[in-house]
Structures are given as structure tokens and as C-alpha cells.
Amino acid sequence: MSGKRLRDVYITGAGAFLPGPPVGVGAMEDHIGRIGGRSSAVGRRALRWNGVQTRHYALGIDGRPLHSNASMTAHALRAALDNAGLAADDLDFLATATTQGDYLVPGHAAAVHAELGSGPMEIASHQSVCASALTALKHAWLTVRAGEAEVAATAAGEFSSRWFRPEFYEGTALVDARGRARVEADFLRFTLSDGAGAVVLEPKPKAGGLSLKVEWIDLTSLAGRFDPCMWAGSTFADRSDMRSAWSHAGPVAAHASGSIALVQDFELLKIVIRAWIGVWLEKVDTGRIVPDRVDHLLCHYSARSLREEIVGLLESTAAMIPEEKWFSNLATVGNIGAASIWVMLDAFLRSGRARRGERVLLIVPESGRAMVGFAMCEVV
Template sequence: MSEGLLRDVYITGTGAFLPGDPVGVDTMEDFIGRIGGRSSAVGRRALRWNGVETRHYALTPEGRPLHSNASMTAAATRAALDDAGLSVGRLGHLATATTQGDYIVPGHASAVHAELGAGPIEIASYQSVCASALMAAKGAWLQVRAGEAEVAAAAAGEFSSRWFRPEFYEGTALVDAKGRARVEADFLRFTLSDGAGSVIMEPKPRPDGLSLKVDWIDLTSLAGRFDPCMWAGSTFADRADMKSAWSHAGPVAAHASGSVALVQDFELLKIVIRAWIGVWLEKVDQGRIVPDEVDHLLCHYSARSLREEIVSVLKSTAAMIPEEKWFSNLPTVGNIGAASIWVMLDEFMKSGRAKRGEKVLLIVPESGRAMVGFMMCEVV
């Protein structure tokens, strides 16, 4: 379709779902459990590093699930549809994102569609880590832009806490003879939260209230330059060798080797951060992002210390956007992976900060195998 036939696209509704009551730092380990019955040696350090004060978990301290990833994602999508003044029956395209869905197969979108109780619609599942939210957004945006759908949802959900229970680590190579979990695994247990977020896209702005005109969405994968930085499905040593993935070893051997658990290479993360910033600088050099024209920046980051590192690098460049323009809810909801950016956007749009004519830039870096996404919007 030629450029002249493409339609403008607007976010007309946002929604979020956060399970249970906020959980404070003193009780987080009660929910994810204690490996070998012992308190984590790195948990307090991880929480100081990430600056999270409260977060939400979709399970009880006994490990009983209160929701599914799909049910939370569906709840957030219903909230977004309600915000847009639309019924579920109006939805024509559902694009979903997640790091780890409820099933291995089929995709997350099938499960979310079933939970929504919607009639026959088109669906698409996007699976990665945090940036999968913008993968889904670009898919939904293009559907509406090309005239393939009149109402599309881009939704993301995470149920990370169930993967952090002790049984994923005990009796595996991730725990030493003294019962201590490997730092790269244990540290991550105090990094991620549960929840879901969703946005609704239409070819016209809502008749009442504010909408966001989506100007563009860019995604850049740097997987050709880096080994996995955050992954599940392989050992540390063999993570870049697809023939050594968990499925070749079989589930029992994979669990014993620690290949089933989610882990993070924090040394590699320090290098990947600079690669993300490099893409950001390229956008500025190309004129794709003009920092002085950005009124609000919603940048997803997993920890307060990572924000500080990003800012310290950007301050010496022309790409820096003043911190008073940054909006974040990390301290109160934590890092919800792919859902983070939509939960953040929902809170931002309901905060009263957005004014007509302002530019809102969303940035979602992903440590999975080094990726970063950008979305530029205008408040209308």
C-alpha cells in the first residue's frame, strides 16, 4: 500500500492489571520462596540496586497461583477497551507479548483470546523479553494503518514469580553444595514482578479525552553482536549453541543442569547498555529523535542503577533528555518485563501530565539478546 493510502493510528485506550496487594521489600521472599529454606544472600543487595519498594505477585506465599498470565493480560485488555469506550466485540486484532507464557505451545495470544471470550478475530503472538511489547505494538499499529483492522489491541503480560520458586533451583547445578544459589539466578528473582498492560489502537482519536497519535515505531535487534544476556533454556557455557538447548537434552537433564530457570549475565549487561545507547544516539543523529522536541520520556529500565548509568552516559551527548521529563513507576510496581511499558503508559495517561500537542517518547531496551525499541507519540 502506498504512503498516501496509509491511515493515521491513535492509542485511544490504556489499561493495566496488577495482581494482589502491593508487596513490600520485607515480604517479597515470602512469595517467591527461600531456596533450601534459607534467606537469599543477595536479595537485599538486589533490591538496593533496582530501587523497587513495592511490587505485585500473582501467587500466594505458598506458591498457589491466583491468576494466569493469560487471565491478567485479558483483564488489562478489557480495561483498555473500557477506557476507549469499546466492547470486546469491537476488537478485530489482538497482538500479545510475553517473556514466558502459560503454555509452551500454543502462543500467548491464543490463551489471551480464550480468556477474553471474544468471537473469531485475528491474533498474533510475540515472544521475547521486554521489547516484545513494542513488537506487538508495531504489529497492531500496522494492521490499523493498512486498513486491515479498525480496532487492535497490543497487550503484554508476565507471571515471572512462578519461575522463581525454589523448586526451579533446588537439586540443580544452579545451587552449590552449601545450598547457595548462583548469583546470576538468585539476583534475578528479586528483579521481576507480575502484571499486565494493554493499549487499544484505532484509525481515529477518541471523541472525548486525550489520545496518542502513534508517529512511528522502530525496533533494532543487536543479536548478531551478542550472546544471550537474559535467557532460559540453556546452561551458561552453551547458551549461544542452539544444539545444546534444553529440548535436545530432555526436560529431566535440562532441569538438573539449571537450564530451565531464568538467568542473567550481569557482566554482559554492562556492555549491552552501551549498545542500547548507541542505537539511541543514531536515532538522534538521523533526526528521528529530536531531544528538545520531546516533552515526556517513558523509558523502561529494570533497575534504578541502570537508569543512573544510562543518564551518566547521555549527559555527555546531545541525546540527553532532561530527567524532569522522565516518567517512571518502577519503585511502586517493579519491573514487569514486557508489560512494564504499558503499565507505565496507563499510569502516565491517567496522571494528568499529558497535554495536547506534546510529544511522548517510549523506549524499551531488552537484555534478552540485546534489542531496543522506540515509539514516538503525540498527544491529541
């Protein structure tokens, strides 16, 4: 690669896949199931907090899967390729993202490639929480930029609802003697949705329609400063001790201790939010982000109340981007983890709001262990 000139890279297609019909607020708990047959003590509060009106589940109301994570991700990838005017066999490189794939091993990318049914290609699996969407994007972007691929894609999928069925909690340390689930676990059951999104990258814009030139992608992990904030695989008390992870105890003991379920430390989240904002402010201070030059902001957040807190922290700073420039579809699709930013971008591009020459800033904060990613794009 010595002496080669780095190429410009463009998002030439976007696609999304949302499983099943939209499920309204009043039907969500019946859909995922009631722990111990009882209504959740925090469910209604969680839904008021996150502001989600409808979301999609890849489980039927009988608990049977309608899809796999890999099949949803492949559906979104096909939609993105079609939007770019390409076929699956045109793809040279695939980077996937997910919080929890269908298998423990192998990675999500292999499962998605198999579902796609295309010929040999290079693949890479990125696993974290929401920000893994941008780690996968950066991998695909750099691969095209370096001339290693002509057509690359990043695709992200989540099948969170399968982890929210009552049997993941009943009989474990997460449920007390009264049959109430621990708030840190129960709250997330009303926070996450299922679905997938994808984007296609090429070294030239598509001939017809709009493309997005990817100017830069920055990722910042703050894991050295914080314990896990959202995790699965350890007890609440021992989450920072890797020797206490579920694999050391074995699956049966891990389930009994509540180590298999996804949980979140909401007190730590309040601190992590300020750390995300700190990174954002640094980028404004150094000129990496110039708020007046941003025409559209697509910021992933898990709840309407978190957006309000982010806006409250930014309003008195030079980093604030006016809310009329913000685009979100959280209310209609919910928080789809790693897939959220691509489902959002697909909706934005279909909305007709984008105009040539405008700049679009993508921001994805992640509470897993305090990561935040930024991507700046220009509409061409």
C-alpha cells in the first residue's frame, strides 16, 4: 500500500428491516411476557421515560422467533444494496455490528454472510453495544479508502426481545421473593427493540440520487475510567472482575446468579452521559466539529429523557446544535441498539430533508463501557 493515495468514500445505499407489525405501548409487556405472570413495577415508568410509542419484535406473541438476528441483518443489507443499485455478489467486504449475535461462536458477520448467500468475500465482526455500528463503519470506510475493496458494507442487527422473555429472569437472583425483577434488569425490557440496518460504501457516488461523502469517523472509548454500565455476563457486584464472568461459573450457575440477563447501572449512566458530552465539547474546541456548519444531526439516544438531559447540558455551550436540525425516529421504532443509527439514517434519507452540499453529523454514544462515536458526512 506504500505510496497509494487514499480515496474518497461515499455511502451510496442505506436499508432497514423491522420485523413484524408495530407493537404499541399498551401491548409491549404482553408481547415479551410478564415475569411471574405479574405486571412490571417499572414498565409504565420506563415507557414514559423513553417516549417510544411503537416498536418491532422478532418474536411472535407466542414467544416463537419470526427471524434470527442474522436473517434480519441480511434483509437490511439486501435493501441497502438494492438502494445502491447493486447485487449481493458485488460485495467485496462486510463488517457487521451487534450487541448479541445468534451464536456465541462464530461471529455475526459469518452468520450474516451465510444468510446473504453470496460468494466469497472478506468479513469482520464487531461486537459491543450501540457504538459498534460506527466501529464497523470505520473498518469498512478504511477498507474502501485504502483501495482494498470496491464495494463494502456495514450492517447491524439486534434481537433483544429473545433475552427479555420471563424465563431469563424467573428462578434467578434478579427476582426477589415477591416475584419482582430487579429494576436494573426489568427497565431494559421496555427500552430495547428488534431490527436491522445497513449502509453500502463505494469510492464514487451513485449516478442517480443522493450519496453521503464520509469525511471522517472518530471513536473514543472511556473504558479505562468506568466500570461496565450496561452488560451481560456477570453479576451486578462483580461486573468489573473478569474472573467472575459467567464462563468461569458455568452456564447453570451463571443463570441462577442472574449473570446471563442484560442489566444497566442507571446511577453510573448519569455520570457517563457527562463524559460523552465532554468528548463532544473537546471536538468543538479543537474545530473538528463546527456546530454552525452542521445542517442535520442524527444522534442516537435510548430515551427521550436522555435527549432532554443531553440538550440541557449543551444549551449553555458553544457545542449546541439547534434542535430543529435534529432528526430521530425513536418514537416509532424504539432503541434498536447497534442498528439504530442505520435505521435512522435510512429514514432520514427517505424523508427528503437532505440537500446537496449539506453536512450530516452522526453521533452514537454507548453506555456499555462508555464509548462514543462521531461521523461527519456531506450530501453529494
